[in-house]
Amino acid sequence: MIGERMTGIMDYIDIARQIIEERLYGIRPGDLAAVSAKISNNYHSSNKTSQRLISDELQALVYAAVRMPATYAAVRSALEKSLMYNDINIDTVIDVGAGTGAASLAAADMFALGHLSLIEREDCMRKCGMEIFAAMQSEITVKAQWYDEDILNDNANRHADLVMSSYMINEIKLQDREIVFDRLWNMADKMLLIVEPGTKEGFEVISHAREYFLAGGMHIAAPCTHENKCGLDKDDWCHFSVRVARSRIHKLIKEADVPYEDEKFSYIAIVKDDVTSDGMCILRHPDIRKGNIGLRVCDSQGIRNTIITKKDGELFKKARKSSAGDII
Ligand SMILES: C[S@@+](CC[C@H](N)C(=O)[O-])C[C@H]1O[C@@H](n2cnc3c(N)ncnc32)[C@H](O)[C@@H]1O
Incomplete structure (x- = not known):
């Protein structure tokens, strides 16, 4: 219902946000805050590449409430910049390590998508995302296909115009990252977008991807306007920021008064042809x-x-x- 009534007036993310809030209704804010704190702890732990970070349905739903708006905003901003000088038509998308589907919603809001595929290895995340997408009742979210796959172990031969991976690769062990880069690139017919947290650690993934893909003869659509060696000092990192309004439930869960959050992210968009803008x-x-x-x-x-x-x-x-x- 919500999707049918609202699509076209609201962005998909706003509809998803309403659905998530409805599902969390009745749970004590203190309990939600405790679940959120547990998730944050897992994400900040030093061995996050070797443990399950989200393991039950309530955690997945709280993750969706806390992280989907910010992830959506970061991916949307990165996509907009990536397409500024790179006029490609996006009809199909694969979202890898899709979580509850925030990056896909950004793509669905920007393009009239013909097909959307989401790959996610964690059952509770996939189930939560599938339920949100079904409840949205819009054509693209209802017919989106979710795959129970691990990008490292399953190598299905899928293709899409745009392949996206947001906030995932930092969860992959360093020695496996180039395998993931190859798998992602092999699926991308037109563009590969990688978004990571705007932290030193997140930028290390982006910088690694930059060197790897340039060495392989691919090109950068954004944010770099040149393909020379990155000029940043070793201890510095390149990141951008997007301001996101906090909902009531977000403020309750995060025990925050400020009505917005600034999401910091690093990203890179890889393409086959040289589209360097020669700008800055x-x-x-x-x-x-x-x-x-x-x-x-x-x-x-x-x-x-x-x-x-x-x-x-x-x-x-x-x-x-x-x-x-x-x-x-
Ligand atoms: C931090 S979440 C980000 C989710 C979503 N992309 C977003 O931006 O909101 C990372 C997701 O990647 C998934 N993931 C990590 N490694 C994966 C792999 N090897 N194959 C498939 N999914 C993976 C995790 O299960 C988790 O749901």
Whole structure:
């Protein structure tokens, strides 16, 4: 019902959010907060590549309530940037390590998808995501296909225009990551998007993917506008941020007063053909003043501060409307 009534007016993520809230209704906020704390503990533990991080249905639902809006926003932002100078048509998507399906909802909101496949090895996550998608009652979520597969052990011959993996590869042991890179790339007909937390650890995955795919002759659609060696210092990491409104239930579970959260993420979009824009990626919030704009950028000249003035014409107009993460 909700899907039929609301699709077209609300984004898929808002419909999913309502469904999750309905399902959590009646559970004491303190109990939800305790489940959320347990999940956070597991995610922050040092041996997370060798343990199950979410193991029952309530944990999966709490994960969905806490993480889906932020994951959705990060993936959507990364997709928007990746397609800025890369005009490809996306009809089919495979979401690997899909969890409860947040990245897929971002793709479904952006493209008129013909087919959506989700690969998830953890039963409780898959079941939770499938129930949310079914309850949304929209064509794409109802006909989406969920696969009980492990990307490392099952090598089904699937293909899609866009393959996405969000917040998953940091759960894969370092020695297995390149196997996963290959599997993901082999499924991608047009683009592979990898999104990871905007932390040093998350960026290590992105940086590893960058080196691996460039060495293999692939190209970067975003965020890098060049294919030279990454100019960041060893202890620094490249990340972006997106602001996400917190729902009532989110505030209760996280015991937070602030009405929003800033989701930090790192990402890379890999494509077959060279689409480098030759522009610059804006790394920090632009310092917009009268007649000039101060930018911290990354481009083929490296990472640097630059001032754009009215004399720069079109570039000045673009810079005035830009925000961190944009490619201009
Ligand atoms: C942190 S969650 C992220 C879920 C979702 N992509 C999102 O962004 O909200 C990582 C998910 O990847 C799944 N996963 C980890 N390793 C996997 C593998 N080898 N094959 C399939 N799924 C995997 C986990 O079960 C978990 O649901």
